[in-house]
Amino acid sequence: MQYRIDVDPLKAKGLWYLAPDDLTALRQKLDVHKDVVRELADSPTLENLFALINREMTTALVGHVFTGFLEEDEEKGPPDLTLVRAILRQMNGWLTGPRTYESTWETVFAGDAAAGSHDGFLWSDDRRLLFVLADPRPEAGNFNRFDKAVARIRSDVREVQRAYPDVQVGITGRAVLESDEMAVAQRDMAIATVISVLGVAVLLVVAFRGVVRPALAVLTLGIGLAWSLGFTTLTIGHLNILTIVFLPMLVGLGIDYSIHFIARFEEERGAGRSVGDALARTFAGTGKGIVAAALTTAVTFATLMLTGFKGLMELGFLGGSGILLAALAAFTTLPALLVLDEKRRGADATAAKGWRGTARQPSRPRLYRYPRLTVAASGLLVGLSVLALGGVRSDFNLLRLQAEGTEAWVWTQRISESSTRSLLFDEIAAASLEEARRKVTALEALPSVAEVDSVLSVLPRDQERKGDLIAALRPLVANVAFRWDRAGSVDLEALRTALGRIKFKMAEGEAGAPGSEEEQFRQERQEVRRLIEQFADTTERMRPADARRVLSEFQVALLRDLDAKVATLTAQVNGGPVTVADLPAELRARYVGRTGHYRLFVYPSENVWEYPALARFVGDLRSVDPDAHGTPVTTFEYLRTMKDGYQGAAVYAVIAVGILALLTFRAAQPALLALVPLGVGATWTLGLMTLFDVPFNTANLLFLPLIVGIGIGNGIFVVHRSREAGSGAAAPSPLANSTARAIILSSLTTLVGFGSLMISSHPGIRSLGLIVALGVTSVLVASLATLPGLLALLGARALETPSDVRAPLSLHRPPVLAPAACACARPSQGRDHRRIAGHPAAMGADSTDRRGS
Template sequence: VSIILVALIFIYQFNELWRPIKAVFALFIGLCYTLGFATLTFGQLNLLTITFLPMLIGLGIDFGIHLISRFEEELSKGTTPQNAIKIAMVNTGMGIFTGCLTTAAAFLAMGFTNFKGIQEMGVISGCGLILCLIPMITVLPALLITSKNITNNTTCFYRNNEHSLEKIWINHPYATLGIAACFTFIAFSQMLYLRFDYNLLKMQSKGLPAVQTEYKLINAGSNSIIFGVVLTDSLDQAKKLQKQLEALDSVASVKSMAIFYEGDQYQKAKIINDIRSLLRDINISSSIDSDVNLSELDRTLWSLQGYLGLSIEETAKEGLNDIKSQLESLRNAVIKLRQAILLGDKDLISKKLAAYQKALILDIKHTFEALKNQDSSFPVQPEDIPPAIRNRFVGRTGKLLLQVYPKHDVWQRTNQAIFVSDIRSVDPNATGTPVQLYEYTNLLKNSYIEAAWYSLAIIVIVSLVHFRSLISVILALLPVAVGMIWLGCFMVILDIPFNLANIMVLPLSIGIGVTSGIHILNRFAEEKNPSILSKSTGKAVIASGLTTVAGFGSLMLGKHQGIFSLGFVTAVGTMTCMIAALTVLPAVLKILLHKGWHIKEVNFLTLNK
């Protein structure tokens, strides 16, 4: 989907077929290089690294867009194809190369973090971007100049309406900056309300059965499927720790081996003997091989449905609403079963019900046999506990495990932090899923923030080497700063918080957003004219921005809510940075030019036609 969208945008923007196809072909070569690199270095992909392909499609095609756009502009001036490709490779090529390095730096900065998944994501994507650049500056130029249909009558490389629109902010730079500053100030005031959502359940696919089950358990107020874990060496210590843990406000219950040693052992032995006496003469046959008689079953279910209806009426009269809702749920289940029997394949349903009936009877038989064979001797020893239960609480080394269940929803960050803090107050070495989630989410969030700072530092260094001017570096980063503030405002308005997936946008937006600023400043250094949309550079910035949006936007097709939010936030962030680069930056350059500021010269190539 990503590569199709990118190709269509490319073809539409350039109003031409074969050159965009050649760029896509060069990109395909780069993607193959990247897949080979990922195989050799890591050998596998994880939940994070699997997203690199659509991202590289959106980012890698930008090199071809800028190269072809400048190539066409030079052809439209009457330049020979050989000289046109030289100018494009040298003049625009410097921006392409620097832009590639800054974006790759944003990815590679993730390699300095302590989170393995982020490290692999950064290395694969960063190196992949450089690998995509190689065919773009070797294979693509060769394809462009060897084409038989090269002409100097290339279609106009900008649209008049775009050029006329640009004159508004170029001719009125102070007004443009005033409006942008007001909007940015308002956006910044809203961005202060931007929150971070640690809840991993909200990142999963909405229809996932495990997620739905967890929500049902949370809403029902029963035990969560996740719990804290405390280990101890002796039964006495386990009893002591259990009492301490059960006294905590954030703990609902504690399960351990201690429960089997509580109370009067003699009284328990008597109860076991009584149960064995009751079950001694009960024998359950397991020889049930015939199919279920659906007609007879339907009559029975119909009768049950009627009795349930009468019971619902009686419980409603007596005000027993809890029992009434349970009976209604059971009656609805009976109705659905009868409908399935009526509408389904009779033979298949009969066989399935027979298999279920046999499994149920066997389960009941085994349970009764286990009860009959209970050992009533005392006191109870660990080896007396059934293996299925003992293996849950006793490790191979003899350590005893305590399962600590939270009282509140520990998927919520506040509850999670309190629960982890409480059980660590009893045992500093406590572990379990809530503790792991707490540490994991902290590490992941901090790793991305750390990667953003590394990314910013590397990009500043690369830009400083390229422009040899601190002011130029600040100007290149200006669209990123403005675009990120606008993005934060949109996220607050749309109620989309940062989460553990879309926070990746922090290092990425710095690398992706600064590329537009670099290309615009490069063209300004070449011609000393802040107008962009009237040249191939403006056209390329728009096209590359749209293809990047398409690359990341394709992630929104996934059912995983975390991946969806990553695609959405990065796509919107790319658009805001691009708009800021095309409006705010030229207006600033116009004012600086009017005040006599000149960007430091870069060695550009000028050739005769």
């Protein structure tokens, strides 16, 4: 922890920090007034000080003692009365008010000021803020690794605020920003997960017009989530700011499989089929779509593991495994729960005809009566979206992704307003001072670099030249010793006399032009006269003994301070050049590493929170030193890797799902048709992003692989069901009611799952919820309007595979996913359906049954 730098070691080296011209001017002034200095040291009293001032005025050598006091400048301008006015103000203050002394000699001894006579505290550029620097220790294995350290610091800060309620105190910094971001994300994700689960449950209750079936779906989802959390604990063992979104994501995506399964099962039961037959047909029909959709979505997430970026790799692993586990729960737990529910209802497992009414043929919605119009409208919207693609923005400013309104965010803004330096900087190492000089010169020539802070910044320049100038000062201050044995009590009458003579010389004079030097000098003379008159009035009202006592105390404070300044000046002229070893320990620790290498801190001239400026700054630094490191370099690599990773993952995902679609349908045309919702929906989404001015950022880039999984899933379900409906027909039938209902409901649950993210105060997570809502809505419309319209126009042959030509697809002879699917395809042959009703895993059949089917 650091809050102050001990500047005392630099005070003895102050003259080395003056410019050569200032050293020359100081030598000339000391040479002119060396006799005055010696006389004041020989008799260090107030009356002698003002007598010497009066003498200098009398001889018209009015300027600064030591650094200009009581001396005329080269142009013979008006004398400077700054110091005499300051002394008179403090002297009157001691007589009438609190006796606190502030050095009046700081501006006189410029060498001492340059040497670091500052207080050593860490101030902002405008001196409105004081800094205390702390280096919190991260806690390994904790999602919020700085949580405990930040909490402890905040506790200490609250104690300070209670002790000093008028002082504003806050904490910020990279660790605090990260901790606050993690805390906000963790809190918001917990709330979003609860909202999404409740929202999904309500949707299911409304859609299924009951409580039991939605409860079964939510229970299945809960089991899948529990498996996912357990799997996460056993494998990765932690979450980060990217992977924390996977829980509400699984709620939105994982529930889809249960919805499709229940919707198809109810359709089959509504057609009068037994529980066993309904389960078998659900597995054989919709089950294939669930498997294909889960695999493609999992593969979509798995492509993130190819990016090489750890956060994305973990998200890809957890997202992909979570999807598969959710699908596994829908394939194992949900069928068993449905059978138990059917037993609870008491329905006849072998004759369910008439359950919930006889099967109804789906009516043809108006949307499907005019396929050409539907496809044309979709194409028009695609064209408009393509024209708007140029307006899609990217905003990789991480500061704008911080949780707004947090303490760390507020104080980051305040520091930025109070400092000209960027809060972000990079670091370069140099093995020697000579190498450091070369690199500093090269860096300062770069347009993207504002400043280079190094050990050279605190070492004086041109020390060889300054050495001769400082040596010339030594005779002028040699043997100057204050005789304090002669500094008795103040002679009040002598002091009044000296001040009276000075007052006489401060005659009013004629007024000068407003703002001119003459007018300013006249006003200063007026102030000196007023201060002397105030002194006279005050001492007249006081008892002489009291006045002498107070003035004697002031005399000691004033002239002891002068003695210290002269002593410091004497030490400075006799000191050698400044070396690294002379620097305070705090500065050496900052600028010199443990291995002896010198650290160069490079500050940007542009706002490197913005990605283009960041890229320029990092590129320029690497042209000087490829090993430059620091927050901007780390941020640049993080943003570049993440952006390239997501873009690459999207490309990999499209290729992977295309291959999976080909394997699923075993023909190019059905596979391409299954990709229509993805292509059309993604294009519309980009157009809507332009319309609503929603930029891509590091948080919502997750949308890219997500929309691939959702789009291809919907496409697979639609094409699968259309192939079933179109068997033996001239053209595909309209989208079956249960599939359409399942797609709508699954899209709504995804909207609820990700829409819940929009309650987050984290801008990135909030934008992810918004962009996924736009994307899911676009894919939904493309799935239920554009794709069915294309299927109606193309006809049934568009869905045929080579095997379909040889043997047309029949619902009574579905492609085999498992022996169970065939074992109950023909209940009329009298198989034991009690095995089927128990659990899908028990739906095996012997070889004779398989041949018979």
